[in-house]
Amino acid sequence: MARYELVKGSLALITLTNPPVNALSSAVRYGITEKIKRALGDPKVKAVVICGENERFCGGADIREFAAPMRGHSLVMLFDDIEAGEKPVIAAIEGVALGGGFELALACHYRIAHSKARLGLPEVTLGLLPAAGGTQRLPRLIGIPAALELITTGHHVSAQEALKLGMVDQITDENACKMAVEFALRAVAKPLSSRRISTLTMPCPPNLDALFEAVTMQVQKKARGVMAPLACIQAVRAAATLPYSKGMKRESELMASLFSSSQARALQYCFFAQRTAGKWTLPSGAQWSNIKPRDIRRAAVIGLGTMGRGIAVSLARVGISVIAVETEKKLLETGRQMVIGMLERDAKRRGVTASLYLLQFTLSLQDVKDVDIVIEAVFEDMSLKKRLFRDLSKVCRPSTLLYTNTSGLDVDALAGVTDRPHMVAGMHFFSPAHVMKLLEVICGPRSSSETIATAMSLGKRMGKVCVAVGNCPGFVGNRMVKTYTDQANFLLEEGATPEQVDGALEEFGFAMGVFRMSDLAGLDVGWRIRKESGLTGPDVDPKDPPHRRQGHRYSPIPDMLCEQGRMGQKTGCGWYVYEKPGGTEAKPDPLIQKLLEGYRVRYSIQPRKISSQELIERCLYVLANEGFRVLEDGIAVQPEDIDVIYLFGYGFPRHRGGPMFYANMVGLGRVLDRLEHYHHAHPDVPHLKPSQLLKKLVACGSPPIQKWKEHIKTMHSHL
Numbered sequence: 001m002a003r004y005e006l007v008k009g010s011l012a013l014i015t016l017t018n019p020p021v022n023a024l025s026s027a028v029r030y031g032i033t034e035k036i037k038r039a040l041g042d043p044k045v046k047a048v049v050i051c052g053e054n055e056r057f058c059g060g061a062d063i064r065e066f067a068a069p070m071r072g073h074s075l076v077m078l079f080d081d082i083e084a085g086e087k088p089v090i091a092a093i094e095g096v097a098l099g100g101g102f103e104l105a106l107a108c109h110y111r112i113a114h115s116k117a118r119l120g121l122p123e124v125t126l127g128l129l130p131a132a133g134g135t136q137r138l139p140r141l142i143g144i145p146a147a148l149e150l151i152t153t154g155h156h157v158s159a160q161e162a163l164k165l166g167m168v169d170q171i172t173d174e175n176a177c178k179m180a181v182e183f184a185l186r187a188v189a190k191p192l193s194s195r196r197i198s199t200l201t202m203p204c205p206p207n208l209d210a211l212f213e214a215v216t217m218q219v220q221k222k223a224r225g226v227m228a229p230l231a232c233i234q235a236v237r238a239a240a241t242l243p244y245s246k247g248m249k250r251e252s253e254l255m256a257s258l259f260s261s262s263q264a265r266a267l268q269y270c271f272f273a274q275r276t277a278g279k280w281t282l283p284s285g286a287q288w289s290n291i292k293p294r295d296i297r298r299a300a301v302i303g304l305g306t307m308g309r310g311i312a313v314s315l316a317r318v319g320i321s322v323i324a325v326e327t328e329k330k331l332l333e334t335g336r337q338m339v340i341g342m343l344e345r346d347a348k349r350r351g352v353t354a355s356l357y358l359l360q361f362t363l364s365l366q367d368v369k370d371v372d373i374v375i376e377a378v379f380e381d382m383s384l385k386k387r388l389f390r391d392l393s394k395v396c397r398p399s400t401l402l403y404t405n406t407s408g409l410d411v412d413a414l415a416g417v418t419d420r421p422h423m424v425a426g427m428h429f430f431s432p433a434h435v436m437k438l439l440e441v442i443c444g445p446r447s448s449s450e451t452i453a454t455a456m457s458l459g460k461r462m463g464k465v466c467v468a469v470g471n472c473p474g475f476v477g478n479r480m481v482k483t484y485t486d487q488a489n490f491l492l493e494e495g496a497t498p499e500q501v502d503g504a505l506e507e508f509g510f511a512m513g514v515f516r517m518s519d520l521a522g523l524d525v526g527w528r529i530r531k532e533s534g535l536t537g538p539d540v541d542p543k544d545p546p547h548r549r550q551g552h553r554y555s556p557i558p559d560m561l562c563e564q565g566r567m568g569q570k571t572g573c574g575w576y577v578y579e580k581p582g583g584t585e586a587k588p589d590p591l592i593q594k595l596l597e598g599y600r601v602r603y604s605i606q607p608r609k610i611s612s613q614e615l616i617e618r619c620l621y622v623l624a625n626e627g628f629r630v631l632e633d634g635i636a637v638q639p640e641d642i643d644v645i646y647l648f649g650y651g652f653p654r655h656r657g658g659p660m661f662y663a664n665m666v667g668l669g670r671v672l673d674r675l676e677h678y679h680h681a682h683p684d685v686p687h688l689k690p691s692q693l694l695k696k697l698v699a700c701g702s703p704p705i706q707k708w709k710e711h712i713k714t715m716h717s718h719l
């Protein structure tokens with residue numbers, strides 16, 4: 001796991017050989033320890049260069065090993081030996097030096113990085129801290145403020161930034177290993193004492209307490225209830241106030257408090273879930289590794305509303321030429337200005353030139369005839385979309401793939417009106433599409449594997465986290481979120497207030513509770529969908545009582561708000577009241593309290609005090625319960641897919657892992673018990689009835705989440 005070569009007669013070249021990222025597994029740690037011992041003990045060797053195979057220095061400790069207590073050679077001892085050695089050791093950084101990989105580089109006496117390399121200490125994103133000396137060495141090297149920023153956020157920096165900060169000694173456009181070898185020959189004659197970072201005096205700013213306090217407040221505001229960033233701050237504080245050996249002891253104690261925490265487990269699960277989700281598989285056996293996607297150069301976006309604009313920007317910034325189509329001159333002009341502005345701002349932020357030359361705006365659908373793909377982003381109206389897909393069939397060349405950005409309509413119904421149903425699928429972007437990372441790729445029953453492969457690969461190219469899902473109303477994300485918002489509405493009927501529900505969800509870790517989020521998104525969006533599906537408005541069956549629809553209990557409270565013009569932030573009031581239309585400061589509104597009281601009186605509902613525990617359980621267990629139904633219906637292949645959708649599309653707190661992982665952490669038996677309890681107490685409230693799959697998993701002894709797939713396998717797949 002580490003190769004040893006003698007080069008130029010006096011240099012030991014140690015290469016980490018653990019592809020793909022040369023993670024520091026126990027075998028690699030053993031390998032480096034042995035090779036370092038050999039190099040330091042060999043009188044022929046005057047200096048050492050450490051590099052990584054396949055132009056990647058090292059991606060850090062092997063995260064898979066964190067599932068069990070750490071065994072084998074200690075990184076801390078290895079790094080102390082490297083630093084204390086009497087021969088110069090140079091890290092040749094290509095690709096990445098992250099986490100333990102960067103800590104290895106910090107233990108070396110010199111660091112040479114390739115200009116394209118990225119460096120950082122991302123442990124905090126895994127619920128950990130850099131526990132192989134990173135919290136003690138980095139502040140000594142680059143100062144406390146910069147080290148705090150890097151360690152508490154986990155941000156990677158470019159080689160250029162690393163050079164500016166003093167994290168590396170040199171950067172090169174050539175092979176970093178070759179440069180390091182030349183550098184090592186010159187370093188042999190130089191004294192090493194000033195190169196041992198652990199012995200450097202800490203550069204302490206005068207207002208240390210104020211600095212730590214400010215960073216703590218910042219971290220608590222940004223990541224409420226998340227443990228690792230706070231532990232990182234404490235570790236850096238130890239570096240600032242204690243000698244190195246005591247600081248290391250503190251680093252290790254803090255790591256021990258995080259290592260087996262539920263947050264660390266959740267965050268590490270998220271890391272792997274994101275990668276698992278990208279590896280899509282269809283029941284036909286087609287999968288990411290055996291289907292070649294099309295190469296996309298020219299795309300058309302139909303509709304320049306909020307979604308269309310974001311999609312056009314996402315395409316153009318990765319070099320795809322875009323023809324954007326609108327139906328009216330005024331809409332086209334507004335859309336054009338917005339897209340150009342967004343692209344220019346984005347390019348400025350990234351320090352590149354905006355690729356405006358890739359954009360074309362037109363009122364004529366005929367202009368899309370030669371594109372490779374079309375992404376439709378018109379109004380969420382089935383008849384309008386069908387008309388458009390019929391027209392696209394006629395206009396586009398036979399090889400053009402057609403995608404819809406619908407957020408929940410039947411993709412197969414759209415495919416059915418075209419001359420190429422196998423070349424139609426869904427690409428459900430989230431708003432704003434150029435910012436949000438999630439892309440649900442909807443596989444219709446007739447979508448070909450090439451159509452899916454192309455959407456997944458294009459999404460990845462646009463920097464999206466893509467998840468392939470089946471075709472059903474709302475797909476995965478919106479189908480599930482409906483059960484969560486419905487439950488919150490029923491809780492209002494029973495006695496809760498919007499601020500209580502939101503408070504409990506925000507305490508759980510959501511950046512915004514369900515009602516504040518709904519005010520932000522606009523209440524009219526859901527109202528329009530409910531009207532379309534006959535749940536409210538003129539199409540309601542007159543025989544239905546106000547709180548029953550289509551055979552189920554229904555809460556008309558959100559409709560009542562819309563009827564009063566309370567559409568959320570944009571109208572200055574919704575579930576809350578705002579300082580002005582477009583305002584963002586949500587205040588509880590006595591009028592809402594009155595409306596709820598009146599509603600309860602009218603329907604003879606005796607309000608009760610509802611605990612935060614019930615608010616969380618009702619909203620989140622129901623969400624997971626629908627997730628189990630999504631799995632048993634074959635709309636998602638594995639729980640990781642659902643969790644990734646919720647992490648990247650719906651702001652589910654990452655340190656809770658996603659709704660399915662959270663249910664797994666709570667214990668499936670407990671989730672089942674509580675759902676049964678609530679279902680018994682409120683038999684007419686929809687979604688509380690436990691799903692078959694949940695019951696099946698509990699009956700099988702509640703297997704860990706990674707094993708659920710085995711129990712879902714036999715179920716029917718819609719993918």
Ligand SMILES: CCCCCCC[C@H](O)CC(=O)SCCNC(=O)CCNC(=O)[C@H](O)C(C)(C)COP(=O)([O-])OP(=O)([O-])OC[C@H]1O[C@@H](n2cnc3c(N)ncnc32)[C@H](O)[C@@H]1OP(=O)([O-])[O-]
Pocket residue numbers: 020021023059060061062063064070075096098099100101103122123126128129130131132134255256259272275276
């Ligand atoms: C008490 C104990 C004391 C311990 C001491 C602490 C030491 C230290 O402070 C802790 C750490 O280093 S914590 C670590 C801190 N380091 C980090 O947080 C870095 C995490 N890694 C990354 O950010 C990205 O993977 C890279 C940017 C490295 C590459 O991105 P890219 O080119 O897009 O590639 P990709 O698709 O992302 O990955 C390819 C494959 O490699 C896999 N894999 C990757 N890293 C792994 C790892 N460390 N491990 C295992 N596996 C790892 C990945 O799962 C995937 O596998 P698959 O089976 O093919 O699906």
